[in-house]
Amino acid sequence: MARATTNAAAAPAPAQELSGPAQHGLELYRRMLVIRRFEETVQSLFQKGEVHGTTHLYIGEEAGAVGVGDVLKAQDRAAGTYRGHGHALGLGVDPQALLDEMLGRASGVCGGRAGSMNVIDLAHRLIGCFGIIGGSISAATGAALALRREDGVAVAFFGEGTTNHGYFHECLNFAAVRKLPVLYMCENNLYGEFTPWEDVTAGEIEARPRTLGIHTETIDGNDVWAVREAAGAAVERARAGEGPQFIQSMTYRFVGHSRSDPGAYRKPGELDRWKQRDPLLVARTKLTGELGVPPSGVDEVDAAVEAQIDAMIEAALAAPYPDPSLPVREFAPQAEHAP
Numbered sequence: 001m002a003r004a005t006t007n008a009a010a011a012p013a014p015a016q017e018l019s020g021p022a023q024h025g026l027e028l029y030r031r032m033l034v035i036r037r038f039e040e041t042v043q044s045l046f047q048k049g050e051v052h053g054t055t056h057l058y059i060g061e062e063a064g065a066v067g068v069g070d071v072l073k074a075q076d077r078a079a080g081t082y083r084g085h086g087h088a089l090g091l092g093v094d095p096q097a098l099l100d101e102m103l104g105r106a107s108g109v110c111g112g113r114a115g116s117m118n119v120i121d122l123a124h125r126l127i128g129c130f131g132i133i134g135g136s137i138s139a140a141t142g143a144a145l146a147l148r149r150e151d152g153v154a155v156a157f158f159g160e161g162t163t164n165h166g167y168f169h170e171c172l173n174f175a176a177v178r179k180l181p182v183l184y185m186c187e188n189n190l191y192g193e194f195t196p197w198e199d200v201t202a203g204e205i206e207a208r209p210r211t212l213g214i215h216t217e218t219i220d221g222n223d224v225w226a227v228r229e230a231a232g233a234a235v236e237r238a239r240a241g242e243g244p245q246f247i248q249s250m251t252y253r254f255v256g257h258s259r260s261d262p263g264a265y266r267k268p269g270e271l272d273r274w275k276q277r278d279p280l281l282v283a284r285t286k287l288t289g290e291l292g293v294p295p296s297g298v299d300e301v302d303a304a305v306e307a308q309i310d311a312m313i314e315a316a317l318a319a320p321y322p323d324p325s326l327p328v329r330e331f332a333p334q335a336e337h338a339p
């Protein structure tokens, strides 16, 4: 069922010669833009009835997944949440296969059976996306038990609201006792569904891992370079045997929690203020300033991603649905022998 990969790594480089950091920065920007356009596409196809179930978009938070994904090695693993399209793409999952999955097509990364919230792609280090909050924490903690024998590190992505759940406390304690190689990547977007985090959270989030002896850091989660630097150092400490690491990555989602949320709980001016710190804008500013990329170089990337997404939509809509008899054979072989 797999079709030829369209992984966005194939996008053309700008014509002029760029320095290593500029070239790399442009690639980080491109990956974030693929996530942004992918999510806008999912939203639009959802409204047209092409995407079923529900969706939770990562728009505004793209620097987190891209920054972390950029520092992982082949043997590492990561677990995402129901806001997991961005986590998957940041890890290198093929955007076409992911879009096909959203549309329930056979060429989807999970054969069209997972939909939006349960994507898994072991070939790209993704051990699952979890609709149950905290599921990513327990999955990554378990993976870390095995990975310490393979020089690998596991990453758990989760939101700040999840730090009030039992999984968080149990797993961090266990990981600290066992000194597991795991990075707990807490994406603090200020809200858990419709509730401001400070209304339901006692004390400082960072104090929780710190009291377990876990190295903690709070970073600007909208600056992909800041995420990359913090995640890179944390992952290497974990790999070196220093035990679990915790990052609180401050960010903001520009859209509702899920499809039916108009965001009425936002404080006045809050969204506009955060949009001035849009990860794409932050990256463009650094690229065209400090890193010396001409604006036309960034525009070329924009155009290439637009074209890529347009082609992806056409291909996804034309892709066949899975054979309805397949789930029985694939996932429950014993059912064939049931009376």
Ligand SMILES: Cc1ncc(C[n+]2csc(CCOP(=O)(O)OP(=O)(O)O)c2C)c(N)n1
Binding pocket: 083, 131, 132, 133, 158, 159, 160, 161, 162, 163, 189, 191, 192, 193, 257
């Ligand atoms: C165990 C469990 N309880 C409740 C829910 C319902 N729920 C879905 S998302 C969410 C809020 C999570 O907020 P946060 O951890 O901050 O992540 P964000 O959605 O902001 O990325 C809740 C309570 C759930 N999915 N799983």
Ligand SMILES: [Mg+2]
Binding pocket: 159, 160, 161, 187, 188, 189, 190, 191, 192, 193
């Ligand atoms: Mg949140």
